[in-house]
Amino acid sequence: DAGVTQSPTHLIKTRGQQVTLRCSPKSGHDTVSWYQQALGQGPQFIFQYYEEEERQRGNFPDRFSGHQFPNYSSELNVNALLLGDSALYLCASSSLWGTPSHEQFFGPGTRLTVL
Amino acid sequence: LAKTTQPISMDSYEGQEVNITCSHNNIATNDYITWYQQFPSQGPRFIIQGYKTKVTNEVASLFIPADRKSSTLSLPRVSLSDTAVYYCLVGYGQNFVFGPGTRLSVLP
Numbered sequence: 012d013a014g015v016t017q018s019p020t021h022l023i024k025t026r027g028q029q030v031t032l033r034c035s036p037k038s039g040h041d042t043v044s045w046y047q048q049a050l051g052q053g054p055q056f057i058f059q060y061y062e063e064e065e066r067q068r069g070n071f072p073d074r075f076s077g078h079q080f081p082n083y084s085s086e087l088n089v090n091a092l093l094l095g096d097s098a099l100y101l102c103a104s105s106s107l108w109g110t111p112s113h114e115q116f117f118g119p120g121t122r123l124t125v126l
Numbered sequence: 127l128a129k130t131t132q133p134i135s136m137d138s139y140e141g142q143e144v145n146i147t148c149s150h151n152n153i154a155t156n157d158y159i160t161w162y163q164q165f166p167s168q169g170p171r172f173i174i175q176g177y178k179t180k181v182t183n184e185v186a187s188l189f190i191p192a193d194r195k196s197s198t199l200s201l202p203r204v205s206l207s208d209t210a211v212y213y214c215l216v217g218y219g220q221n222f223v224f225g226p227g228t229r230l231s232v233l234p
Contacts, residue, residue, distance in 0.1 A: 015169070044222070053213050053224035054170065069221050101169050114160065115215075117169030 013038065015104050015118035023124045024092050032087045032121045036104030042066075043085040044115060045077060046101040054101055060085055089123075097125045130216050132225040139233050144201045146228045148214035151195050157217035159190060159197045164211045164227070173199065173212075204232045 016035045024030050036043050042061045046054035056069035060079035079085045083104075089096055099122050103115035131149045138144045150159065158177050162170035174181060176188040176197070187200040201208060211227040 046224075053227045055224070056222040059222075067221065103169075114172055114175055116172065117162075119167075119169050 017118040021122045034102030040104035044103045048099040130225040132228045135229040146199045150216045160215040162213045
């Protein structure tokens with residue numbers, strides 16, 4: 012049973028470019044959340060998708076957008092990249108959206124470097 | 127403004143019990159508290175989750191007082207392989223807030 016998978020593993024972009032990161036949730040999960048983790052800091056919640064809609068969002072600008080597909084996989088898009096967007100981007104999947112309990116399973120992350 | 131705080135670092139010796147406390151003053155009524163372990167270059171790994179009082183599983187215990195403004199992760203008899211960063215995660219309404227993480231170093 013595959014866990015959460017993310018691609019690519021590493022990515023290097025330049026300022027102003029756009030990037031798309033991908034995530035496949037754990038089998039049986041229907042909810043995907045994205046987090047940004049800067050070096051030496053805790054993960055920060057970006058947004059969460061359920062039934063192909065953004066359900067919850069953290070304090071991130073509109074440059075950060077996402078999508079969820081019918082097979083529950085998800086993409087994170089970041090436009091007009093800034094140096095400060097360099098981070099580890101984590102995807103987490105869970106089930107039972109709308110319930111308080113949210114045991115999330117994390118993928119290994121995508122390391123994005125913006126030059 | 128929702129805020130979650132933890133000690134930045136802790137040291138322990140093999141075989142000792144380690145307790146890590148997280149403060150979350152603005153936790154919402156129906157939010158859970160979840161603890162994760164993270165090794166370098168890996169995603170966080172679920173340890174334990176609770177809502178109130180005490181929860182125990184095969185690797186840890188979680189103590190939550192009645193006011194739910196804090197929680198304590200207890201790791202019994204730590205080993206060298208428990209050296210990692212430990213995060214508490216609290217749901218705040220429409221947002222999920224990780225603590226800054228506690229770097230635990232287990233010494234032989």
